[in-house]
Amino acid sequence: MDISDSGFISPAAFSADWQDITLLQQRNHNCLYTASRYGKRYVLKGLSADCQSLTDMLLLQQKEFSLGITLSHPNIAETYFLEEVADCGRCIVMEYVDGITLAEWLATNPSHSARQRAMLQLLDALEYIHSLQLVHHDLKSSNILITRNGQNVKLIDFGLSELDTTNPQNDIQHDIQKFGEILQLLFPSRYKRLRQQCQNGRFANMAAIRLSIEKRQRRQKYIPYIIAIIILIISALLSIHTYRLYQESEQMAQVANEYVQNQQREQEMIEQIYRLIDKEIEQLQSVADKSTSYFSYTQHPLYMGIWALQAQVRDSLANCYADNTDLKYRCVEIWAQEFGTRVMQIDAQVKETKPLY
Numbered sequence: 001m002d003i004s005d006s007g008f009i010s011p012a013a014f015s016a017d018w019q020d021i022t023l024l025q026q027r028n029h030n031c032l033y034t035a036s037r038y039g040k041r042y043v044l045k046g047l048s049a050d051c052q053s054l055t056d057m058l059l060l061q062q063k064e065f066s067l068g069i070t071l072s073h074p075n076i077a078e079t080y081f082l083e084e085v086a087d088c089g090r091c092i093v094m095e096y097v098d099g100i101t102l103a104e105w106l107a108t109n110p111s112h113s114a115r116q117r118a119m120l121q122l123l124d125a126l127e128y129i130h131s132l133q134l135v136h137h138d139l140k141s142s143n144i145l146i147t148r149n150g151q152n153v154k155l156i157d158f159g160l161s162e163l164d165t166t167n168p169q170n171d172i173q174h175d176i177q178k179f180g181e182i183l184q185l186l187f188p189s190r191y192k193r194l195r196q197q198c199q200n201g202r203f204a205n206m207a208a209i210r211l212s213i214e215k216r217q218r219r220q221k222y223i224p225y226i227i228a229i230i231i232l233i234i235s236a237l238l239s240i241h242t243y244r245l246y247q248e249s250e251q252m253a254q255v256a257n258e259y260v261q262n263q264q265r266e267q268e269m270i271e272q273i274y275r276l277i278d279k280e281i282e283q284l285q286s287v288a289d290k291s292t293s294y295f296s297y298t299q300h301p302l303y304m305g306i307w308a309l310q311a312q313v314r315d316s317l318a319n320c321y322a323d324n325t326d327l328k329y330r331c332v333e334i335w336a337q338e339f340g341t342r343v344m345q346i347d348a349q350v351k352e353t354k355p356l357y
Helices: 055-068 102-106 112-131 172-186 192-199 206-221 223-238 242-290 294-299 301-321 325-353
Strands: 019-027 030-037 040-047 079-085 089-095 099-101 144-147 153-155
Touching: 040 055, 040 079, 055 079, 055 089, 099 102, 102 112, 102 144, 102 172, 112 153, 112 172, 112 206, 112 325, 172 192, 172 206, 192 206, 223 242, 242 301, 242 325, 294 301, 294 325, 301 325
Parallel strands: none
Antiparallel strands: 019 030, 030 040, 040 089, 079 089, 099 144, 144 153
16 A cells, blocks of 8 residues: 555654745744644744844844743643754744634634633633733734634734833733733623723733632622522512412522522632642742752652642542532632642743753
């Protein structure tokens, strides 16, 4: 059987040399290409021909790479290498994302839950880069890709070359305002007040936005209960039987009491989650502080076993709420979100402050 007829990659395609280099676009001083190596697709970001020998442009490219290589998040396109590429000059090698822009994705009329998921993933990515004291600077629909496989958010094309800690424009409020505009695209008829608060500088950071969204979602979750209570009240008022009025009032009080108890129990659960995570992270932070390099940090037994250890602690806590499925799932969700963020922050800190080896 001829190898071209098989489903396998041919030996010629599985090469260390860059192949199938295709120009995607040329904008300002940069050129974007797609290319293949070892059978895998990448994006190459190089300088235009008239800028490849300019020292200041090479320094900006080096700065963009240095910042991009520090980012490691599932919703941010990866930066891999900085290397010379034949006919393209020195290029930043980045992850190729097989997806479409946010605007193109929205044109397919995705479901409310899919939009909600995209919003939260974008929120995660922005909260992560802000934790590293970075700002995207160019948050817009064309720089937010939705993958074809899984419909996950991938944030691309940072305005990293514009970053300067002395620049007053390097302010997370710029990203927060742009997030409000993205929210308008995702939910044209929802989150109006939240969008206005993003534009008016009411949020200090992305965590505050997340808290506002979660509060809104919790309120919406209890709307059916509120409606049920109202129906009970109306039924009681219309009833001509005193006993029925008394009975329905008792039911209403019970629902209200259960609501209050659930709220209190959820708050106690969240406080317990943060206490336990603080304990686990404190040990990991101690290892990070004592490590002499990123490699030694990742080889430490605590680092290598931290996910299995925290899973045991998480499951033990979640089992305390086995009688309430919603609280149990909520426990796992909050834990995964907070623990993952905290570990990634420490990981990024070690990468930034210590040598790789």
